[in-house]
Amino acid sequence: MNKQNIKNLSIKEISIIIEGLGEKRHRKTQLLKWLYQKRVKSFYDMTNIPLALREKFQKQFSISTLLPTEKTTFSEDGSRKIVLKCEDNLLIETVLMEFEKHQTICISSQIGCALGCTFCRTGKNGFLRDLRCDEILNQIIFFKDNYIPPRKRYNIVFMGMGEPFLNTDNLFRAIEILNHLDAFALREKRITVSTIGFPDKIIEAAESDLKFGLAVSLNATTDRIRKKIMPASKNINDTLFAAQKFAELKETRTTLEYVLLKDINDSDEDALRLAKLTSGRPFKINLIPFNAWDSCNFSRPGEDRINRFIELLLPRAPAVTVRRSRGEDIGAACGQLSYQKREITDKP
Numbered sequence: 001m002n003k004q005n006i007k008n009l010s011i012k013e014i015s016i017i018i019e020g021l022g023e024k025r026h027r028k029t030q031l032l033k034w035l036y037q038k039r040v041k042s043f044y045d046m047t048n049i050p051l052a053l054r055e056k057f058q059k060q061f062s063i064s065t066l067l068p069t070e071k072t073t074f075s076e077d078g079s080r081k082i083v084l085k086c087e088d089n090l091l092i093e094t095v096l097m098e099f100e101k102h103q104t105i106c107i108s109s110q111i112g113c114a115l116g117c118t119f120c121r122t123g124k125n126g127f128l129r130d131l132r133c134d135e136i137l138n139q140i141i142f143f144k145d146n147y148i149p150p151r152k153r154y155n156i157v158f159m160g161m162g163e164p165f166l167n168t169d170n171l172f173r174a175i176e177i178l179n180h181l182d183a184f185a186l187r188e189k190r191i192t193v194s195t196i197g198f199p200d201k202i203i204e205a206a207e208s209d210l211k212f213g214l215a216v217s218l219n220a221t222t223d224r225i226r227k228k229i230m231p232a233s234k235n236i237n238d239t240l241f242a243a244q245k246f247a248e249l250k251e252t253r254t255t256l257e258y259v260l261l262k263d264i265n266d267s268d269e270d271a272l273r274l275a276k277l278t279s280g281r282p283f284k285i286n287l288i289p290f291n292a293w294d295s296c297n298f299s300r301p302g303e304d305r306i307n308r309f310i311e312l313l314l315p316r317a318p319a320v321t322v323r324r325s326r327g328e329d330i331g332a333a334c335g336q337l338s339y340q341k342r343e344i345t346d347k348p
């Protein structure tokens, strides 16, 4: 019998299984804590669960993990890029960023990406497959096991490989577990999902009970330029309408990410249009000077141009921040992650 991977089950599905086994409800709490707080790799380690029940779990379910593959790459700014291996030998790139008071884990939702944004290295390499819920959660478990001290604050950003809103079944399952008090207990301020913005998916998330922050990659102020650099993007008005609805229903602000590309979207007119599109709306603008990668056709605007853009935008738009990406020297900054197709034969 093929065992079911227990980390792919939703909270409701776990409840149904516990009930079906004739067990009391608190077994669900125990199971979640063992899986996601103590992060055990075997049902036999769940010592406050009766042995007979552990054996039933063992017969029916498996507990998956991800393994590191190659040496960790360190950046001068302290970021680490780590490549993890799935059961089918495909590779996931993840990044751990160090800040004074917290750590941030940048994780992936797909292997590769089908959307082909022209400034993005992940998009250039194409798409292999969606990550399952357990593979999303196991990225975080890997970091908690190896790099995050027990009481250290950490945030999660879905800004690695892939478009999370094209894998919403697994994404939403994973976020439910991340939110749950008996599992990771992470609330909205600690999880950010970055998307190019599919309005229907944004509204679905807004109307759900899931708790996370939303970042929409806007990157242009006209539909013509946006389509040119992000061929799969929807029109700006619909995207911003959905982003606003998300902010209103979740009582927060949606972040709009804007990668500054030299001579593409960095003009004075762009800055003024961006201010007009966002003025008086529940948004935060995050400007990200482009990080160049091998053979890309774009470059980063000079510091004078970046400063002029900010100068025009600041007094007219809602909150504006500039993100100087981390891990640029190791190919771990925004838009630089890329899966490797080759099979791994070396032992981790």
Ligand code: SF4
Binding pocket: 113, 114, 115, 116, 117, 120, 121, 122, 123, 124, 160, 161, 162, 163, 196, 335
């Ligand atoms: S920017 Fe995001 S959506 Fe666009 S190709 Fe890259 S990973 Fe995919």
